[in-house]
Amino acid sequence: MEKVALIKCIDYDVDLIEKKLREGFELLGGDKYLKKLIPSGSKVLLKPNFLSIEQPGSPVITHYAVFEAVIRIVKEYSNDIIFGDSPGFGDSRKAAEKSGLMEVANKYGVKFDDFRETIHVRLDNSILCKSWDIARAPYEADVVITLPKLKTHAMAYFTGAIKNQFGCIHGTQKAGWHTRMPDANKFCKMLLDLNTLVGTSFAILDGIVAMEGNGPKNGNPHKMDTIIMGESLSAVDSVAVRLIGYDNPLDTPTLKEVYDNKWGAVLPEEIEVLGETIESMKPKNFKLARKSTGFHFSNPTVSRFLTGMLAPTPSLIEDKCIGCKRCQEVCPEKGKVISMVKKGDKLKPVWNMKNCIRCFCCQELCPVGAIETKNTTLSKIIGMSKRG
Numbered sequence: 474m475e476k477v478a479l480i481k482c483i484d485y486d487v488d489l490i491e492k493k494l495r496e497g498f499e500l501l502g503g504d505k506y507l508k509k510l511i512p513s514g515s516k517v518l519l520k521p522n523f524l525s526i527e528q529p530g531s532p533v534i535t536h537y538a539v540f541e542a543v544i545r546i547v548k549e550y551s552n553d554i555i556f557g558d559s560p561g562f563g564d565s566r567k568a569a570e571k572s573g574l575m576e577v578a579n580k581y582g583v584k585f586d587d588f589r590e591t592i593h594v595r596l597d598n599s600i601l602c603k604s605w606d607i608a609r610a611p612y613e614a615d616v617v618i619t620l621p622k623l624k625t626h627a628m629a630y631f632t633g634a635i636k637n638q639f640g641c642i643h644g645t646q647k648a649g650w651h652t653r654m655p656d657a658n659k660f661c662k663m664l665l666d667l668n669t670l671v672g673t674s675f676a677i678l679d680g681i682v683a684m685e686g687n688g689p690k691n692g693n694p695h696k697m698d699t700i701i702m703g704e705s706l707s708a709v710d711s712v713a714v715r716l717i718g719y720d721n722p723l724d725t726p727t728l729k730e731v732y733d734n735k736w737g738a739v740l741p742e743e744i745e746v747l748g749e750t751i752e753s754m755k756p757k758n759f760k761l762a763r764k765s766t767g768f769h770f771s772n773p774t775v776s777r778f779l780t781g782m783l784a785p786t787p788s789l790i791e792d793k794c795i796g797c798k799r800c801q802e803v804c805p806e807k808g809k810v811i812s813m814v815k816k817g818d819k820l821k822p823v824w825n826m827k828n829c830i831r832c833f834c835c836q837e838l839c840p841v842g843a844i845e846t847k848n849t850t851l852s853k854i855i856g857m858s859k860r861g
């Protein structure tokens with residue numbers, strides 16, 4: 474039985490968050506537990522989510538106050554702490570500086586790593602991917618603590634502890650993984666392998682203010698007053714998805730892969746929730762990015778075909794688009810899907826959906842939220858609703 478601490482925290486006040494995190498660790502086993510998690514002399518890597526260059530307190534990224542509270546606790550067990558991430562677009566250092574995380578890190582002597590230095594490694598006991606180029610810092614750290622933000626996600630439905638580690642792939646190489654893993658099932662298997670490779674030790678999920686709707690970058694903030702903590706990343710994510718409205722965690726692609734591949738705890742009966750109860754912490758009217766297709770076929774070709782027919786498509790909100798071409802730049806299927814065409818005095822993207830792999834990098838990284846996801850005609854006919 475995996476243990477997960479579900480904690481109520483109503484504000485981004487660093488002293489309050491520290492107190493709440495200590496309560497969470499107490500529930501998990503207190504000082505003894507922490508000493509085992511962070512053995513003496515360990516090099517600890519903190520992996521927040523800085524998806525893009527964002528203002529401090531943006532609901533896109535891990536809040537700097539959560540980051541600071543975590544450092545205060547981890548510092549009691551290690552003097553060798555680094556932090557880093559590789560955003561999907563833009564410079565890692567700038568993202569760390571703009572978000573307020575760098576200032577916090579400097580205050581506590583926590584070093585920054587931009588994840589540019591990569592290492593080629595093999596994972597022989599993988600589910601899918603054996604050969605990797607990943608950031609050296611998380612690979613070589615003794616203890617990796619992931620600090621995800623609770624957000625909706627167009628492809629994976631939800632991003633939390635497991636998905637956050639995709640940042641361990643350097644920015645420029647992320648597109649290559651999307652091309653190699655063109656459907657959600659494969660992509661999610663890859664995420665599990667990546668977490669095995671990195672050896673992520675613990676997750677602290679920032680859901681004090683989560684993101685709903687058109688996430689993970691252009692959705693709306695939703696105050697949930699929630700922190701979820703645990704060693705089992707899949708258990709932490711399972712609690713998170715049940716909170717936001719997926720009563721069956723297997724309705725989300727990553728947790729379905731966790732279950733199918735016996736990667737970790739995911740079913741309610743495999744997880745002991747300590748602290749608050751899921752029922753008492755469920756937010757009202759949380760807008761999901763997607764609902765399950767409800768189709769699970771063992772034949773991958775049939776499954777891929779149906780997913781293609783039912784998966785939402787990227788859709789432009791014309792009046793928001795500023796014609797910056799970023800969607801075209803970040804599309805891993807470069808040149809084959811998005812063309813920029815002149816409309817009036819501006820360039821606007823046009824999609825050739827035949828070649829689109831539905832990775833939603835364009836939607837994720839549009840700087841002004843001009844791309845949303847739209848249901849296909851077939852999914853509308855069979856009554857699948859995009860949003861919860």
Ligand code: SF4
Pocket residue numbers: 789793794795796797798799800801821822838839840841842843844
């Ligand atoms: S859709 Fe977004 S990313 Fe694409 S050109 Fe318009 S503003 Fe830029």
Ligand code: SF4
Pocket residue numbers: 787803804805806810811824828829830831832833834835836
């Ligand atoms: S158009 Fe968007 S969703 Fe389609 S492959 Fe390109 S980035 Fe992915």
